Amino acid sequence: MSVIAPKFRLGYFLKGIIDNALWIIVLVTLIVVPLIQVLLIYINLPVVDGELLTPFLAFTLIFHPELAVPLVEAIIRSDLFHIAAFPGFGFAALMAAAVIFVERKMLAKLQLRVGPFYCGKIEGIFQLIADGIKLVSKEIIIPDKADKPIFWVAPLLFVGAAAAFVALIPVAPGGEEFDNMPWVVADLDVGLIAVFAVIGFFPIITVLSAWSSNSKYPFIGGIRALHQMVSFEIPLILSLLGVVILTGTLNLNEIVQSQTSFPWILFLPVGAIVFFIAMLAELERIPFDLPEAESEIVAGWLTEFSGMMYGLVQLGSYVKLYAFAALFVTIFLAGYNGPSIYPDFPQDIIDDGIIIPGMTGPLLTVKPFTDGTAVLDQEMINGLIWFVLKTAAVIFFILLIRGVFPRVRIDMLLHIGWYKLIGLAFVNIFIALGLLYSGILAPAGAF
Amino acid sequence: MSKQLTPKSSKKQSPESSKNLPPGLQLENVDDRIMTLNVGPQHPGSGHMRLIIKVDGDYIVNCDPDPGYVHRGEEKMAEYRNYITNIPHLERPVIHDSCNILYPYCLGIEELVGIEVPERAKYLRVIAAELNRCVYTQYWLAIYGIFLGHSTMFMWPAGDRELLIDLLEKMSGARVTHAYFVPGGIRNDVPANFEDVCLRQVNYFEKRIKEYAGIFYDNPILIARTKDTGVLSREDAIRLGTTGSVLRASGVDFDIRKKEPYDVYDELDVHSNVMKAGDSYARSKVPWLDMLESCNIIRQALEKMPKSGGVRTKLKPNPKGGDDEVYRRVESGRGSLGMHIVSDKKPQPYRLKISVGSFRNLIAMPYLLKGEKLGNMPAVYWSLNYWPVEADR
Amino acid sequence: MSTSDNKETAQESTQVEAKPEDKPKENLPAFEKSLTDKIQKKFGDKTEIAYVKSNRTRVNVKKEDVVKAAQFIREMGFDHAESVSGVDYPESKEIEVVYHLGSYSDPTLAKQILALATRATREDDPKPGNDSTKLPSLRDVFYSVEFHERECFEMLGVFFEGHPDNRRLLLPEDWADIPPLRKDFGNKGR
Secondary structure (H helix, E strand, O other): OOOOOOOOOHHHHHHHHHHHHHHHHHHHHHHHHHHHHHHHHHOOOOEEOOEEOOHHHHHHHHOOHHHHHHHHHHHHHOHHHHHHOOOOHHHHHHHHHHHHHHHHHHHHHHOOOOOOOOOOOOOOOOHHHHHHHHHHHOOOOOOOOOOHHHHHHHHHHHHHHHHHHHOOOOOEOOOHHHOOOOEOOOOOOOHHHHHHHHHOHHHHHHHHHHHHOOOHHHHHHHHHHHHHHHHHHHHHHHHHHHHHHHHOOOOHHHHHHOOOOOOHHHOOHHHHHHHHHHHHHHHOOOOOOHHHOHHHHOOHHHOOOOHHHHHHHHHHHHHHHHHHHHHHHHHHOOOOOOOOOOOOOOHHHHHHOOOOOOOOOOOOOOOOOOOOOOOOOHHHHHHHHHHHHHHHHHHHHHHHHHOOOOOOOHHHHHHHHHHHHHHHHHHHHHHHHHHHHOOOOOOOOOO | OOOOOOOHHHHHHOHHHOOOOOOOOOHHHOOOOEEEEEEOOOOOOOOOOEEEEEEEOOEEEEEEEEOOOOOOOHHHHHOOOOOOOHHHHHOHHHHHHHHHHHHHHHHHHHHHHOOOOOHHHHHHHHHHHHHHHHHHHHHHHHHHHHHOOOHHHHHHHHHHHHHHHHHHHHHHOOOOOOOOEEOOEEOOOOOOOHHHHHHHHHHHHHHHHHHHHHHHHOOHHHHHHHOOOOOOOHHHHHHOOOOOHHHHHOOOOOOHHHHOOOOOHHHOOOOOOOOOOOOHHHHHHHHHHHHHHHHHHHHHHHHHOOOOOOOEOOOOOOOOOOOOEEEEEEEEOOEEEEEEEEEOOOOOEEEEEEEOHHHHHHOHHHHHHOOOEHHHHHHHHHHOOOOHHHHHO | OOOOOOOOOHHHHOHHHHOOOOOOHHHOOHHHHHHHHHHHHHHHHHEEEEEEEOOEEEEEEOOOOHHHHHHHHHHHOOOEEEEEEEEEEOOOOEEEEEEEEEOOOOHHHOOOEEEEEEEEEOOOOOOOOOOOOEEEOOOOOOHHHHHHHHHHHHHHOOEEEOOOOOOOOOOOOOOOOOOOOOOOOOOOOO
């Protein structure tokens, strides 16, 4: 009855299929296969049943899926996976997506409305996917007089800086078998300094993008962002000095491990408050969202971004939000430390792994495979749950403020930053020094 | 560099505001310090108008409002339509306050034609006008909230407004554009249980808007932002001829409902809210106090209203006025709303001039914005209780 | 009504017709009458009291005297302009501008609206700003008329001499027709 297509011909149809098949073969040959080969250089292929798992052997995984387990473990242990997926960017992006959804839903409840509702069966849970598809499909418009290379690269830089920030956060303990090597992309001895260095990139990227768009409102927004971020970096850094004085280390993982018995927020609440407020300003969240104040300067430095460029900046800013909340947890709320929240694994699982009948090997080993981190360490899972819970709590408070406060003005903001927060940060340092010299607390080996 | 701005006192009287430059020529060619910003008409913080703002750093040195983007020529249209057919289009300039913009028109036509309104209709008019004032003010307050970045204050009034819209729907049958007032009364009587429903909803509404104080008016950041910004002194408010909440926030006790009562306002106990400060905070708070007062007036009117009786004195077909003119004014949500109707013995008005509160408050905008910080622009601009569509007519 | 000598236009002359029965001549409101008496005493026959109604009075003056009359009215206590409406009278080749003046500062005058009307000559082929349709601006007397006079200029083509800012306000910049509120500006379909 109905017409399939106005000009449907079988010949065209077959030609289309053949064309597509041809293109797929060409692309696989030229791109995918070399990519796999390059990838194989970086992945240490495991030894399965006394035999190195070569790509040829890997094809037999189709018939013996249990053989894939060591391969999966090898991938999980690789640096690429660390950077791209679990403790790194993928995990952070997932958290960021959850934050966006929770923010919209929570703000809606606060404001007596429904929020995302229709997309997805349960409470609009797929709204974010729909928004993402919309953003990707939108046209990217570049202003005519923009400095195009900088303008193009600025959103990528923003996301990159946010991801670099995420890379420094330890999210879970590694377990005792590996000298407490945590789940973190970069376990640096100068971790905190690296964090400050990465934070220092954001105003530069903001001003670059604002300047390169060659438009008035982004320019004003960029200048505001510069003022705001530079002036709040000082209290941000000073507020963390107290913890550094008391722990005697800059390594974030060691800071976390110094809080096994109590979190630093108990002793340094002033520092925590200063850090929280400075964090809001760094994140451009309400009440400090002056660089994006829509009633004054349209959308601030984001005005000229469109389509997925805007999406990238938004992704970056939410990844940054997660990273700051995680930093707050790491430094003041004892990071991944926490009591065990579920009973121990049975001993046979720890010894032998999860064995499913019919498979020749264990499905997931709890013990370390060869070197590096364990995959399913109990301590790691416990730590990760605590870390995520605490981060979610901090993020909740960051989001809550948005429903309660109006925006401040730039002069009030600078006044808060330069006069009040810096003073309070010094008070915090004096508290830390007092604790240190009175002998109540001291880093290991200080006396 | 010092922000040497001319003091306000010298700014207002001197012919400095005579803008010899055409709007296209921008000062930034002359002086690199000055940047011209085109705030509007496609700006989230402007409404349907344009403000040409010149900033020196963070300070506004010049502001030139440019309304007219929603000019519909209501006055011209009215000259071609009969007195009755003018009603539906005359409420278009401010559909959220449609009862109040029709009020002076109906009063004027009644005076021209010489008909008397039934007592019950007078009370129902007052109720509808006060409900509509609250509906408008809620909308205005919602936008004031979002202009200051307070998204909860955007959603709450926009939601609570529905309570009163439902009531007006019960009265008139339409949610927003009611066309409820006609010369000679109101279009139709209210349904049987209206008094109870109205009392209940208004009481709940009053309880709700009292909760705004906690989240908005007592908010320390809001107070810090709006206190002492855009101060309009009492003398300036009078001299600039501002009206409504802007005038009363500057300490002038002038409410037309009280000073020149129309319909049954003289039988009701109307309290006009006055604040002395004259800053943005006072201007944002007076309409909120007015809403509380409106709830009082509605309760009084419901109590005193005759329970039965006609609501409309029928006009003759094609009513004509004499060779006469009238000027009637009412207190709308944005202040005095006057209509000057000139009649020449024809069924159409010879000339209908609508003098609206928004247009009269517009003159205060460049005066207040000069010398303010750019961040104060939305706080001052929207506190003037300015509705761009109404100002353009 | 007694003071109205009914010769200026037909508009005021038939004031009695509108409400003949409830406004006999003796019942002129006293306070409003005292206002117009003051004006008439000061200016004599330069002014013409068009009508005295309850809370509303109207004074017609020639355009030479309008600034002086406005200054005197301001001294009487009227401190702001409620509205400035221009009315086009093609038959008499005149455009009337009516200032509705009110008072905030004097509580006794709070109810009163005093309409001060003056007339400018009208040209059939208007060139706004460049023809003889000119009136002195009252902006220096009543600051609040500034935007009203701008509107009157663009809508009726009355140029206000002495107004600092005789620019378009509501109409678009590329408006090239005659001022739209003139009676000879047609309305399509009507």
